[in-house]
Amino acid sequence: MGHRKLEPGKLVVASHNKGKIREINELLAPYGFDVVSAGELNLPEPEETGTTFEANAALKAVAAAEGSGLPSLADDSGFCVAALGGDPGIYSARWAGPDKDFAMAMRTIEEKLQTGFSSGAEQNRRGSFVAVLCLAWPDGHQEYFRGEVEGDVVWPPRGTEGFGYDPMFQPDGHDRTFGEMSPEEKHGLSDDREPLSHRARAFTLFAEGCLKG
Ligand code: IMP
Helix, strand or coil: CCCCCCCCCEEEECCCCHHHHHHHHHHHHHHCCEEEECCCCCCCCCCCCCCCHHHHHHHHHHHHHHHHCCCEEEEEEEEEEHHHCCCEHHHCCHHHCCCCCHHHHHHHHHHHHHHHHHCCCCCCCEEEEEEEEEEECCCCCEEEEEEEEEEEECCCCCCCCCCCCHHHEEECCCCCCHHHCCHHHHHCCCCCCCCCCHHHHHHHHHHHHHHCC
């Protein structure tokens, strides 16, 4: 309702993150776009200077749409730990450092939680993943879709599937972490089930808003 439709054709995925590009391609597969990534087009990776997921998604999508002259889709996402005031949040990639060391980033989260608990903070291990999609057209029009999934922050991390913080997140209603789930289970898009992952939830809204009908 009120969303601009995206016509079939070339679509730029405005990301340089291999894990995310793979997931976005999986989620776009049913819709028959000719998908090309920002990296393949040699588009520069803009600095994520925004202070919200929406602002950072827009920075990436708008830069790619301007640079390519094609509609461009960006995802800004992150892991939000309630007891850490929502950190690492929009800084999720940065907490892993230049070497993208997520084992270290997960340890940092656990250490900060333990420091809080040992100084008397409530034993709150709740967390969520958030994904905001921005679809930008070369004429400047933008559409936004937000998906979230709530669950527990577990320690030690479990599983080797997925990427990033997946091994330390167990979504509500499941007894395995995202790191222990196949991509199909993590997205949870099959049959009549609700989508599960934040990215699949944002994608479902995107598909309903811009792709169908
Ligand atoms: P972005 O490229 O700024 O959106 O960074 C998002 C970061 O959040 C990624 O590098 C991961 O660290 C984390 N993240 C986002 N989505 C997921 C996910 O589905 N699983 C695990 N980590 C994620």
